Amino acid sequence: MNDGSGYVIAAVLSLLAALTIMPGTALAQSENRSSDTYKEDEIVREAGDFFGGVSEGLADAVHDVFEDYGEPNAYIKGEEASGAFVIGLRYGQGDLVMKNGTRRTVYWQGPSAGWDFGGNAVKVFTLVYNLPNGDAIYQRFPGVEGSAYLVGGIGINYQQRDDIVLAPMRSGVGIRLGASVGYLKYTKSREWLPF
Structure with missing residues (x-):
């Protein structure tokens, strides 16, 4: 793994982690906005x-x-x-x-x-x-x-x-x-x- 493939795998895993967290963050922000009003x-x-x-x-x-x-x-x-x-x-x-x-x-x-x-x-x-x-x-x-x-x-x-x-x-x-x-x-x- 001296050829840089370890860095590529780490980058891909970081990207997947970021994509997994982002929708949750957007959902939380959306819930905060809607929590400013009554249903x-x-x-x-x-x-x-x-x-x-x-x-x-x-x-x-x-x-x-x-x-x-x-x-x-x-x-x-x-x-x-x-x-x-x-x-x-x-x-x-x-x-x-x-x-x-x-x-x-x-x-x-x-x-x-x-x-x-x-x-x-x-x-x-x-x-x-x-x-x-x-x-x-x-x-x-x-x-x-x-x-x-x-x-x-x-x-x-x-x-x-x-x-x-x-x-x-x-x-x-x-x-x-x-x-x-x-x-x-x-x-x-x-x-x-x-x-």
Whole structure:
């Protein structure tokens, strides 16, 4: 083996070892990237635990949002109360949970105007997309809401500010019928003035 064949065999073995390790490394990197977002089954489980059971309606609602926007990187679970007679107000509070482990307490409040009547007290599970960090949630998110809240129903609407998209899913008690435009302002502490 003085003719250099030992070096060739060592080089071939090194190359094979490198090729064997590379796909595993690429797979690990791919898993790390996908671990930055929640899978659909994780959200159905979390939302089901929060709302008190997984119903077919909840699973369908989550599936629809995933079809529209893909995998979220955060969610907010909380409660809110609202009422409207043409002009409406909404107040809520909850916890922001990011896939990377970041947690924040969040309050929200906002006005609405439109053909909107009634009131409700609901649990809210909001899917959050493209949130760069926990503090980026603290701003105003405009949205258009068409709702028909009946006891036990789940309603979804979308809010967006730049690339950040929020998809609140609401379920609770009350009757609120109509369509309105407005915004929700997410803050670090409770604010009574919704503007």
